[in-house]
Amino acid sequence: MGSRLGSTPDGGRRTTGRLRLVVIQALVFSLFATLFVRLYYLQVVGGADYQAQAASQSVRxxxxxxxxxxxxxxxxxxxxxxxxxxxxxxxxxxxxxxxxxxxxxxxxxxxxxxxxxxxxxxxxxxxxxxxxxxxxxxxxxxxxxxxxxxxxxxxxxxxxxxxxxxxxxxxxxxxxxxxxxxxxxxxxxxxxxxxxxxxxxxxxxxxxxxxxxxxxxxxxxxxxxxxxxxxxxxxxxxxxxxxxxxxxxxxxxxxxxxxxxPGDTLVTSIDAHVQSVVEKQLDLMMRTARTVTDPVTRRPYVADSGAALVMEARTGRIVAMASQPTYDPETWVGGISEAQLRRLYSEAAGTPLLSRAMQGQFAPGSTWKPFMTAGALTNGYSTDTALPCTSGFQVGNRVFKNFESGAYGTIGFAKALEVSCNTFFYRVGYDFWQRYGSDVADVKARDPLVEEAKKFGFGRPTGIDIPGEASGRIADRQWKRDYFEEMKDYYCDVASKPQDGKTSDFVYLYAREFCIEGYAYRAGDAVNFAIGQGDTIVTPLQLARAYAALSNGGTLYAPRVGKAIVSADGHVVKRIKPKKVGEVGLPAHVLDYIDEALKGVSRQGTMAWKLPGFPLDQVQIRSKTGSAEVHGKQTTGWVASYTDDYVVVMMISQGGTGSGSTGDGIRAIWEALYGVSGETVDTARALIPGVVAPARLPSFRRDGSILPPARRGEG
CATH class of the missing domain: 3.90.1310.10 (Penicillin-binding protein 2a (Domain 2))
Incomplete structure (x- = not known):
């Protein structure tokens, strides 16, 4: 009995050892089985995917x-x-x-x-x-x-x-x-x-x-x-x-x-020879203005910025467009420094990055009057209408005066455009205000002059194929109401506080009046609008496009700089055609009347003193001068002009009267465009062969050379 009891512990230990060995063997087997299955999956089932990923990681x-x-x-x-x-x-x-x-x-x-x-x-x-x-x-x-x-x-x-x-x-x-x-x-x-x-x-x-x-x-x-x-x-x-x-x-x-x-080539409508003349004349006119003393401020004109452009009247294509101040385009090559970038945006430097031609916005002054004439002649006035051109016109307790002209008696629209009579157009604006909008709070009151300005495309971008264009502004009743809602809290806050040394009498008085009735569209607003003054602003490009419509019979084009896209091997990828965006809808007799009146501006009107001896019988320049007054600044000078072929516009901010500041430059550009020397016209000397660029594109040769476009009958 004792021997059986003694053998039991040894047998149990042997059994337990064998069991542990079996468990360990099973675990090892299962681990190998799992590893085998995983390897099979990686190499056989998912091998192709992992091989592709490995290859992609080794190729850059x-x-x-x-x-x-x-x-x-x-x-x-x-x-x-x-x-x-x-x-x-x-x-x-x-x-x-x-x-x-x-x-x-x-x-x-x-x-x-x-x-x-x-x-x-x-x-x-x-x-x-x-x-x-x-x-x-x-x-x-x-x-x-x-x-x-x-x-x-x-x-x-x-x-x-x-x-x-x-x-x-x-x-x-x-x-x-x-x-x-x-x-x-x-x-x-x-x-x-x-x-x-x-x-x-x-x-x-x-x-x-x-x-x-x-x-x-x-x-x-x-x-x-x-x-x-x-x-x-x-x-x-x-x-x-x-x-x-x-x-x-x-x-x-x-x-x-x-x-x-390689990238494609962009063919533009720019003519480098014309561009050169335009840039040089704008620069010369601005430098000349700075040598002239302003009779109002008794200081030399600042002539702080300017723009000039040449546009094809029948297509809207831009032939030249200059802006001052400008900058060297090489500045951006290879990276620009912070100091250079600050200067381009600096107001002290004149904000060189801003294109005055299409982003600068200025009061148009008397260059606005042809469009006001169009609005009047299609809304009750006639070519036989005669109104007094007095030295002043009183509205309420204020007398609105002429700027570029004296008193000329009773005259018609043509003479009013020739001598740029403000009081003539004051009367037209005041008449429409009395007839349709004497309720100063009526935002929806009709205004034929505003309607006409909008037909000519003012107050919205022209659609030029250069980004960043400004829209200008038509300061009508709706704009004035919107501006009041936006600014009333600011001005009412200024008016509610005692005047301090930092606030001028003018600003304090303006704030008080604005806070009370800043929404009101008064007779003064209407008469100012009629002569291109007040809060209405335009870009030189908008003005040029509108004058092109006067020249071509009433079509508004979206101005274009691009003419075609050509591949690196010389094949035309895309032609950029002129784009019509509207019609001004004026009767032919009204357009003809305004056209003849603007010829008179060049022959015997406010531009005539800059065109003595110019062969106007052969190159019929129609023109309109403008001198815009801006509070706190010197006068902005304009000349807008056109022929059957081109529109030429030049503007100088704080440069003086219209023809006084830009007239000589305008003449020089026209002389270059038509090959004029003295009283002789020789189109063979024109900057562009044939005066107007051909519709054909330059020839791109396989050797990389580029030849001028062949004219009809050539090549």
Whole structure:
């Protein structure tokens, strides 16, 4: 009995050991089975997918930026081209393998070589969106692509880097394409051409969402002018070189290459020769104005800004468009400094980035009167109407006076336009106000003069193919009501407080009156509107388009700078045709009457003293002068003029009277357009062969040369 009891513990231990061994064997078997199944899945079931992912992780893309398309004038002269520039870049992959001390010395060495601060080089190496990145300076391109840190590097510096690779590891010196401005005839044209800047992250994300492969992180895109409007054609299509890299990011070899496609060429309606004359005359007129003493302020005219343009009357095409102050378009090439950018937006510098031709808004003065004449002659007045042209016209307790003319007795519309009689048009505006709108609070009261201004396209953009156009403003009853609602709290607050030394008597009095009845459209508003004064403002472009309608029989065009898109190999991709956007709807006899009256302005009216000896019988210039008074500033001078072929407008802010400030420049432009010398017209000497540019495009040859367009019967 004792022996059986003694054997039990040993047998139990042996049984337990065998059980544990079986469990362990089962666990090991299950682990091997799981591993086998997983390996089977990875290698057999999902092998193809994982192989593709592994391949994609070992292949990287390097972008080849395309050559941006040219911009040429109507004769094929390059306005914007490309030039080669030595660019120094740093390979961040190689930099990342260096010790911090070695990397720092290398970056400092590069900074000294290219004459840039080390901090600026470091800032350019930071990927946009990462910690420490600075917008406009950081790198927005591929992390596997060398980062450009200096452009327009002197050739001797680039060659030094290339010849001493042991001193400049991870540094590349290459020739790349940058924008160039050939400036035929010395033209500027900055506001029309525009500029480029690097693509933003938001723009890149948006492009990726719409599968737009024409841009990448290293792209530059148009920001203004035709560079922006026609960016999608000018930018071309990037090329991509796929390279194999190892796990450390080192390039092992080339995988495949897709060549870049250069951008298309934009043919414009600009004529560089005409543009040169227009720019020079605007500059000369402004400099001349500054030598003349203003009889009101007894100080020289400031002539702080100006604009001039030439438009084809029958098509709306822009032949020349100048604006002052301006800037050098080269400023944007290769990046712009903060100091340069501040100056372009600086009011002290005259806000050079602002195009006065299409973004500047000014009171039109008496250049407004032909459209008021049209409104009157289609709303009860006739060509036989005669009204007094007195030296003043009293409205309430205020006398509104003539500016450019004295008293001429009782005259008709034609004579009123010739001598620019304000009091004649005051009476017309006052009459309509009495008949239709003497209720100052009636926002919907009819106003024939406002209606006519809107028919001629004022108060809204013209639709020119350059972004950023201003809309101008028709200061009618609705505008005045809206302005009152927007500003009443401010002015009522000023009026509610005691006057202090910072608030002038004028501002304090104006605030009190505005707070009480700022919504009221009074007779004074109506008479001011009739002569282009008050709160109504226009752009020079709007005025030119409206005068073109007077010339061509009443058609309003959306002005155009672009004429055609041509591929890099010379094929026409797209023709940009003139675009009609409206008709002013004037009877032919009214248009003819105004046309003859404006001929009178040139022959014996307010423009005649600037056109002595000009062959007006052969080149029939119709014109209207304008002198707009602006509170707190000197007079803004205008001349708007046209023939059957062209409209020429020039404006100088704070430059003096219309013909006094711009008349000589207007004459010089007309002489150049028609080949006028003294009293002789020789169209063979005109700046544009045949006076008006042909509809045909320049000829693009396979060797890259561009020839002027052939005229009918040629070529």
């Amino acid at each position: 893309e390097i972008v080849e930026q395309p050559a941006r398309g040219l911009v040429v004038d109507a004769m094929g002269r390059p306005l914007v081209a490309n030039r080669s520039s030595w660019v120094v870049s740093l390979d961040r992959t190689m930099l990342g393998k260096m010790d911090d001390d070695v990397r720092g010395r290398l970056v400092a060495r590069v900074a000294r070589a290219v004459s840039l601060p080390t901090k600026e080089i470091e800032a350019r190496l930071v990927t946009c969106g990462h910690e420490g990145s600075v917008g406009g300076t950081c790198w927005n391109g591929s992390p596997f692509q060398p980062v450009p840190v200096a452009v327009d590097v002197p050739q001797r510096v680039a060659l030094k880097i290339l010849e001493q690779p042991e001193d400049y590891p991870a540094v590349l010196a290459q020739q790349q394409s940058l924008r160039a401005y050939p400036s035929p005839y010395g033209i500027n044209l900055a506001h029309v051409l525009g500029y480029l800047s690097p693509i933003t992250e938001d723009e890149l994300d948006a492009a990726e969402q719409r599968d737009d492969e024409s841009v990448n992180g290293a792209s530059v895109v148009g920001r203004a002018g035709v560079e922006k409007q026609y960016d999608k054609w000018l930018r071309g299509m990037p090329g991509y070189e796929k390279v194999a890299v190892d796990s450390m990011g080192r390039v092992l070899g080339e995988d495949s290459t897709t060549s870049a496609r």
